[in-house]
Amino acid sequence: MKFFKYQGTGNDFIMIDDREQTFNLSKAEIEMLCHRRFGVGADGLILIQDAEGYDFRMVYYNADGGEGSMCGNGGRCIVRFAHDLGIFDKETSFIAVDGKHEASVTPDLVSLKMSDTAAVSDKDGLHFYDTGSPHVIKYIDNLDELDVDGAGSAIRNSEFWKVNGGTNVNFVEAIDEQRIKVRTYERGVEAETFSCGTGVTACVLDRFVVAACQSPIAIVTKGGDLEVSFHVNADHSFTNIYLIGPAKRVFEGVLA
Ligand SMILES: N[C@H](CCC[C@H](N)C(=O)O)C(=O)O
Incomplete structure (x- = not known):
């Protein structure tokens, strides 16, 4: 299986193009891949999948192999990945575990719209x-x-x-x-x-x-x-x- 490694301000992720939906690794296997001695080494693993009505879907696993809640840096990295794959040009919208996100890219930066947040x-x-x-x-x-x-x-x-x-x-x-x-x-x-x-x-x-x-x-x-x-x-x-x-x-x- 092919993979890519991305990082956003040092928060690093294994990125997998799963648009064919063939990914089937277990929690233990994801944990091993994220391990910095036994695997690739990463803070998390992210799948990009097709999603109806959006440019793509983000599926995020923490380094312990469990599916996590939203990851902001991972979100910025998957936007860069989608751009590298030619999925969009300047602006995109995708779906993640916490709902819809919009984002835009320049050669250097990714701007990601985060979920609305309740008062403290x-x-x-x-x-x-x-x-x-x-x-x-x-x-x-x-x-x-x-x-x-x-x-x-x-x-x-x-x-x-x-x-x-x-x-x-x-x-x-x-x-x-x-x-x-x-x-x-x-x-x-x-x-x-x-x-x-x-x-x-x-x-x-x-x-x-x-x-x-x-x-x-x-x-x-x-x-x-x-x-x-x-x-x-x-x-x-x-x-x-x-x-x-x-x-x-x-x-x-x-x-x-
Ligand atoms: N590194 C992530 C946060 C992941 C959250 C995860 N650790 C959890 O609570 O499931 C970020 O850039 O937002």
Whole structure:
């Protein structure tokens, strides 16, 4: 089976053209392929499939082989993949687990419209957003020095989240009014990744909530820079959310 490897700000994915719907790997096999010693190595595996009424469908598996909720960076990567396959020219619309997405590309960037997001809620003492995937936010001084795997897994595996489906955990440090630094512990990878698209989106929305910061806001991640723009509604929900950043093909190969 042929595969491609894509990355968006260091969040990396095995990408498979499944428009013929022949993909039939088990959860354990997907986990092995994503393993950085036994497989290709990736934070997730993504299938592109045909979908009636859309340019394509995105099917996303986390590195543990389980089907995940929405992945923002994976969404940007599959848009680049669809463009590389010649499925669209400048603008596209596709369907993912959290509904319809629109996107556009330039040679360097992919702009992805994210799902509308409800107003902030409080979950176990932390600000929570569902931006397509569940995210909590914690502000940290000296973010570079934080043990993200330790601090993230403590929250992710807490009594509260054990019985509430789990969450991704974002650690945020404000650089100034319009810029933040973010590190994310990802559910399903069960470790820090270099960047998380739905995660940085949640962090940007929270900057509006806690500090009235205005759209757009730039994000520095371990894997590079992203930008999120948004609109706030009277009921404090968010619409017209766009995640913008690079997404690139790294290599292609054939699975043994
Ligand atoms: N890396 C992804 C998030 C994946 C969410 C996944 N870890 C889950 O909660 O199922 C992103 O760029 O948005």
